[in-house]
Structure formats: structure tokens, C-alpha cells
Amino acid sequence: MPLDHRLSPEHEELRRTVEAFAHDVVAPRIAEHYENHTFPYDIVREMGRMGLFGLPFPEEYGGMGGDYLALCLALEELARVDSSVAITLEAGVSLGAMPIHRFGTEEQKRAWLPRLCSGEALGAFGLTEPGCGSDAGGTRTTAVLDGDSWVINGTKSFITNSGTDITGLITVTAVTALPDGGRGISAIIVPAGTPGLTVAPPYSKVGWNASDTHELSLADVRVPAANLLGEPGRGYAQFLRILDEGRIAISALATGLAQGCVDESVRYAGEREAFGRPIGDNQAIQFKLADMETRAHTARVAWRDAASRLLAGEPFKKAAAIAKLHSSDVAVVNAREATQIHGGYGFMNEYPVARMWRDAKILEIGEGTSEVQRMLIARELRVPYAASRS
The missing domain is CATH 2.40.110.10 (Butyryl-CoA Dehydrogenase, subunit A, domain 2)
Structure with a gap:
């Protein structure tokens, strides 16, 4: 039976809301913050007012009563425009607040979660x-x-x-x-x-x-x-669980970057002319764009599959590792191809793809390197290794 990754009306409404916010609010402001290496407090405040930092948390703690899929949808849409803003949300929620929600006492939850959910405070x-x-x-x-x-x-x-x-x-x-x-x-x-x-x-x-x-x-x-x-003594096991969930979030972020590379490249291919016609008329460019869209699509299927397993209470460690491994690779490749399509302009910081190219590589490193993801996948496959034979 095929997997159904169609979004509910509520999730689709959220996705569209964040998509509009990313293009109307984040896109016009983020380049200046990025080039000046300044933290976008103005944008983060608006994200807090929208409830993005409280998406997967219960209303009794100041959250929005949503789920992890809602968070990941927001991350993908933000990352289509900028990854700095997306990682601020991802780290604040899945790494900062989620451990308190998952493992904290009632006193700890009531002391910290309302401020974290509102975006008034950030967790690390x-x-x-x-x-x-x-x-x-x-x-x-x-x-x-x-x-x-x-x-x-x-x-x-x-x-x-x-x-x-x-x-x-x-x-x-x-x-x-x-x-x-x-x-x-x-x-x-x-x-x-x-x-x-x-x-x-x-x-x-x-x-x-x-x-x-x-x-x-x-x-x-x-x-x-x-x-x-x-x-006491369970901190390592607790955070392995947090990292498993976080890999789905990072995969959604990486997918957003990959899709953003497609968005910018399609736009540029229709505007840029060479030899008297738009470069998008060239089959070489069309094929690059087709491959980029295919990669972004499969990355999205991977993270949504992992998220659906998490929400269903099923084992999701392998699916999360697959999603993280694949989507981070896709982000790097799409960023490289987008830069190539833009030519010399792709090397100029005024174009978003230059920012995406610089942001992509860390996705193969942060929250578990690609090598660690391969180890996790192999372990879930029960691949024999030396220690098991000794």
C-alpha cells in the first residue's frame, strides 16, 4: 500500500503561512544580517509571535498544540529562503526546548517551556x-x-x-x-x-x-x-533520542535549502539571456533543473516518511538516518548546481544561491555526520562487524 504524505488542511495552512512569512519578511531582511554577521532579533521576535517556537508543544505549557511534522514543515519553508533563520528555530525547539518537554519534571516544564515556546527565550x-x-x-x-x-x-x-x-x-x-x-x-x-x-x-x-x-x-x-x-546517568541515552528526532528536522531544513536552489535557478534561467535567448531554453540547463527537482522531491519523501513513523509511535531511527544522509547530500549537490547555473553571479553574495552554497556543507556534519548516519543505518540492518564476532 503506498505511503500517503499528503498534508492535512491544518498542516497545509501552516505551510502556506510560513512560506509567505519567509518570502515577505525573511527574504528582504536576511542578506544584511548575513553579511554583517548579526543575529536577526527582529525576525526571531516575529517568529515567536507567530508561535513557531511552540509548534510541537502542548498548549498547557504555552505551545501551539501541534506536532513534529508541523515543526518540520516550518523549517523546510524557512530554509527555502535562509538557513540561518531555520537553524535558529530548529536548535531552539528540537535541541533547546524538546529535552525539557521529553525528560523534564513538571516543575522544570512550567518554569521553562512557556518562555521557550513564545520565543521570549532561546534554549541551547x-x-x-x-x-x-x-x-x-x-x-x-x-x-x-x-x-x-x-x-x-x-x-x-x-x-x-x-x-x-x-x-x-x-x-x-x-x-x-x-x-x-x-x-x-x-x-x-x-x-x-x-x-x-x-x-x-x-x-x-x-x-x-x-x-x-x-x-x-x-x-x-x-x-x-x-x-x-x-x-542521573541517562543523559547520553536521552540525547540520542533527541538527536534521532533532530535528524528529521535537519533533513527538512536541508530539503528546504535544496528546493530553494531549484526556485532561484528556475527564476534565473528564465531571466538570464545568452546568445539571444533565455538560458532556460538550453536542454543542458533544463536537465540540471530536472535533476535538482528530483533530488529535492526524494529528500522530502524521506523526511516525511521518518516524521510519519515518529508520529505513529513506530521505530524511526533508521528512517531518520536515511533522511538526514540523503537530504544533506542533496542540499550540497543542488547548491553546487545552482551556483553553476548562475555562473559568475552565483559567486556573488547578492544572489541567494551564494548564501545557500555556503550554508549547505554543514548539513553533512551537524547533528551527526554523514559517516555516523551510515553507521546507524548499517547497525539497523544488523550488518556484522568485528566486535560482534569476538
Whole structure:
């Protein structure tokens, strides 16, 4: 029986609303933010008023009562115009607020989710460290329970939404002692501005230049013991689940970038003339556009399939990895082809495809590299490997 990925009227209305917002509000403003490396507070405020940061959360916590598909639809439409804005939403929701929704106590949910859902505050996710990117299990940051407080020491790198004026919290993973005497990785909420938490200057990045990314240093950072998120020693397992969901969101974002490359290239091919006729009359350009549209379409099918499995309560880890692997590759290829179609103008920052070309590569790295996705897919296929034969 074929999969039905047609949208409900409610989801289609949301998609159209965000599509209009992206073209009418984001598109005219984002280039200036991007080139000046400034965070688009004005755009983020409007996204908050629209309820985008609360899309998948219950109304009782200030959310919109929607689902993960709604979030992903919004991400795809935003990324068709700009990925910096899209990743700000993705990180704020799936990495910042979702861990509290999934694993937080009732007190933690009521304390944090209303502000995060409204966009008044942004959440960040402090997992990656300088010496262990893909190897999150190699976390070196430590947290020691001292009376009724956690004392945290360590360094986190490449943390999105961690240094804005509206950053509210960073949930960090840290090695902690367990009741049985062992050690495990726990997750702890660290409010922004906590003494000992130092936010380094923003990175100088190739792309995503209008998003906020910093290294964080934690030196004897002291937070209440009640800031433990979930069970002690379960932080790593919790965030594996969060990353599985986040890969669907990143896949939707990558699909949006790929589709944006098609949009811009079709427009340019109809306007640009060479040898007395629009370049879109050339079969070589037509074939490039056909291949680009095919890639974007299959990426969309992949992320919607993964999202439908998540919403149905079915296993979705493999589908999410497939979607993330495929869509990030599609984004890179489409960005390269869009730049080629634009010729010399594609190398000029005044054209959106130049921004898309710069933004695409990180999609093969962030929230699990393409190599990690292949490992996950192979593991789900039960492919034999050396450790299983020993």
C-alpha cells in the first residue's frame, strides 16, 4: 500500500503561512544580517509571535498544540529562503526546548517551556566538546554533587543559540557519579548568566552567518541539584533520542535549502539571456533543473516518511538516518548546481544561491555526520562487524 504524505488542511495552512512569512519578511531582511554577521532579533521576535517556537508543544505549557511534522514543515519553508533563520528555530525547539518537554519534571516544564515556546527565550544544547565531536560518549565535562548543588567544569563547542541576548538556558551533558558507584553521563540545565559560565566570542564561520554559535567554558559553575534533567546517568541515552528526532528536522531544513536552489535557478534561467535567448531554453540547463527537482522531491519523501513513523509511535531511527544522509547530500549537490547555473553571479553574495552554497556543507556534519548516519543505518540492518564476532 503506498505511503500517503499528503498534508492535512491544518498542516497545509501552516505551510502556506510560513512560506509567505519567509518570502515577505525573511527574504528582504536576511542578506544584511548575513553579511554583517548579526543575529536577526527582529525576525526571531516575529517568529515567536507567530508561535513557531511552540509548534510541537502542548498548549498547557504555552505551545501551539501541534506536532513534529508541523515543526518540520516550518523549517523546510524557512530554509527555502535562509538557513540561518531555520537553524535558529530548529536548535531552539528540537535541541533547546524538546529535552525539557521529553525528560523534564513538571516543575522544570512550567518554569521553562512557556518562555521557550513564545520565543521570549532561546534554549541551547551543550553536547559537543572540542576533542569529541561524533564521539559524544567521550564527554570530559564533569559535574560533582556538592550538597544541594551541581558543580560543573568543562568546555563545549559549536553550540547554537548559546550567546544571544535572549538565550535562557543551555542543557549540558556531563560525567557524574552514579548511586551504584559507577559513572555515567547526565544532563543538567544551566541558566544563561550563571557565574562561571563564559561564552566565547562568536565563531568566524563559512556559512550560517546570521545564526549564533559559540564555544562555552564552564569553570566551577554551580546550579541547583534540581536542575538535573531526567535520570542521573541517562543523559547520553536521552540525547540520542533527541538527536534521532533532530535528524528529521535537519533533513527538512536541508530539503528546504535544496528546493530553494531549484526556485532561484528556475527564476534565473528564465531571466538570464545568452546568445539571444533565455538560458532556460538550453536542454543542458533544463536537465540540471530536472535533476535538482528530483533530488529535492526524494529528500522530502524521506523526511516525511521518518516524521510519519515518529508520529505513529513506530521505530524511526533508521528512517531518520536515511533522511538526514540523503537530504544533506542533496542540499550540497543542488547548491553546487545552482551556483553553476548562475555562473559568475552565483559567486556573488547578492544572489541567494551564494548564501545557500555556503550554508549547505554543514548539513553533512551537524547533528551527526554523514559517516555516523551510515553507521546507524548499517547497525539497523544488523550488518556484522568485528566486535560482534569476538
